Amino acid sequence: MSFHDIVPKHIQAIASYKSENPAEEVERELGVKVVQLGMNENPFGPSPRAVEAVRQYLQKIAPYPDDSGFHLRQKLAASLKISMDEIIISSGSSDILAMAYQALRSADTEVLTGEASFVVYYQLAEITGMPIVRVPMKDYGFDLEAMAERITPKTRLIILANPNNPTGTIVRQRELDRFMKKVPDHALVILDEAYIEYVNDPEYPESLTYMRAGKSVLILRTFSKAYGLAGLRIGYGISNREVIDTLYKVRMAFNTSSVAQVAALAAWDDHEHVEKSVTMNRSELEFIYRELSERGVKYVPSYANFLLVDLGRPGREVSSALLQQGVIVRPAWGCPNAMRVSVGTREQNEKFLAALEKVL
Ligand SMILES: Cc1ncc(COP(=O)(O)O)c(C=O)c1O
Known part of the structure; x- marks a missing residue:
């Protein structure tokens, strides 16, 4: 018997997911300076207040972190006007997605989401062996009417990224209200708001x-x-006590570091940095729209810090060609003829546009 034989079939079937080499390694291989526009990070850097708080904290990293994330939960709860027991902190928000799958998977349960959304939703379905129903998108956004029709007695998780990655679209309050009325009690709706700070639309839902x-x-x-704290891995989830208590049951102990907690506490109060990042993102998005339109390239207007560029030819091909030019973008998950490009600084965006012109 080999090791392979003891691995369950649904794990064997997973196409091994290895992250790509870091940008510095790609630079070394290609011999060109690389622009990283593939990860939807903050190109304007981390909150300076968070950096300072971390610097001051580094002498204290010998003990384990506060596993309850007490101070961060307290701060978030006060700002959001909810109870501390309605918050769980995590190693990035993907960590909570994993907990939700783990907590709700059992024989005969399903996940429901759109055809083109965040890759982790599909990966977790493969890892846990939970069947996932992928409903085709409508105008690049979630088709909530069609999704409501696909809810079955087996549905346990319904996941909506809002704004959606990779399409950058949003679901608005009225359509979400209508959808929520159709969701039965046996399904938990995950509203993934990783990009909420970037949204500027009065009809964006008040999810709380x-x-x-x-x-x-x-x-x-x-x-x-x-x-701007992606490297520290910290996020949080908000729900009623019953859901939060259940997530705690499957959570890995000490899943967030003390340094990440300290940074998040300082970053939360750094409104200036968020404001600056969001404003710059918006003006750079406008710049990219103008430039793409002039070149006759189709894109989807975005509510986040990235945009979907519809190429009418395989996104994978164009992404590889751009990489040869030193620009990292992503083929768009679920949209084979598109790629997802993060919004960078003006200099990075200009490099992307120049490389795209060469490639197309
Ligand atoms: C829609 C969406 N949700 C969640 C995440 C995960 O973010 P993190 O785990 O860094 O909090 C991402 C990251 O790209 C995302 O695009």
Whole structure:
């Protein structure tokens, strides 16, 4: 018997997911300076207040972190006007996605989401062996009417990224209200709001109202994007006590570091940095729209810090060609003829546009 034989079939079937080499390694291989626009990070850097707080904290890293994330939960709860027991902190918000799958998987349960959304939703379905129903998108956004029709007695998780990655679209309050009325009690709706800070639309849903109304929702947020702390891995989830208590049962102990907690506490108060990041992102998005339009390249207007560029030819091909030019972008998950490009600084965006012109 080989090791392979003892691995369950659903794990054997997973196409091994290895992350790509870091940008410095790609630079070394290609011999060109690389622009990283593939990870939806904050190109304007981390919150300076967080950096300072971490610097001061580094002498204290010998003990384990506060496993309850007491101070961070306290701060978030006070700001959001909810109870501390309605928050769980995590190693990035993906960590909570993993907990939710882990907690709700059992024989005969399903996950429901859109055809083109965050890759981790599909990976977790493969890892846990939970069947995932992928409903085709409508105009690059979630088709909530079609999704409601695909809810079955087996549905346990319904996941909506809002804004959605990789399409950058949002679901608005009215359509979400209509959808939530159709969701039965046996399904938990995950509203993944990783990019919420970037949204500038008056009809963007106030997701906490669903929770206050007693609906079964889990809201995910992160310090990885507008706060610029992706390297520290810290995010949080908001839900009712029952859901949060259940997530705690499957959570890995000490899943967030003390340094990440300290950084998040400082970053949360750094409104200036978030404001600056969001404003710069918006003006750079406008710049990219103008430049792409002039070149006759189709894109989807975005509510986040990235955008979907519809190429009419395989996104994988164009992404590889751009890489040869020293620009890292991503083929768009679920949209074979598109790629996802993170919004960078003006200099990075210009490099992307120049490389794209060469490639197309
Ligand atoms: C929609 C969405 N949700 C969640 C995440 C995960 O972010 P993190 O685990 O860094 O908090 C990402 C990251 O790209 C994302 O695009």
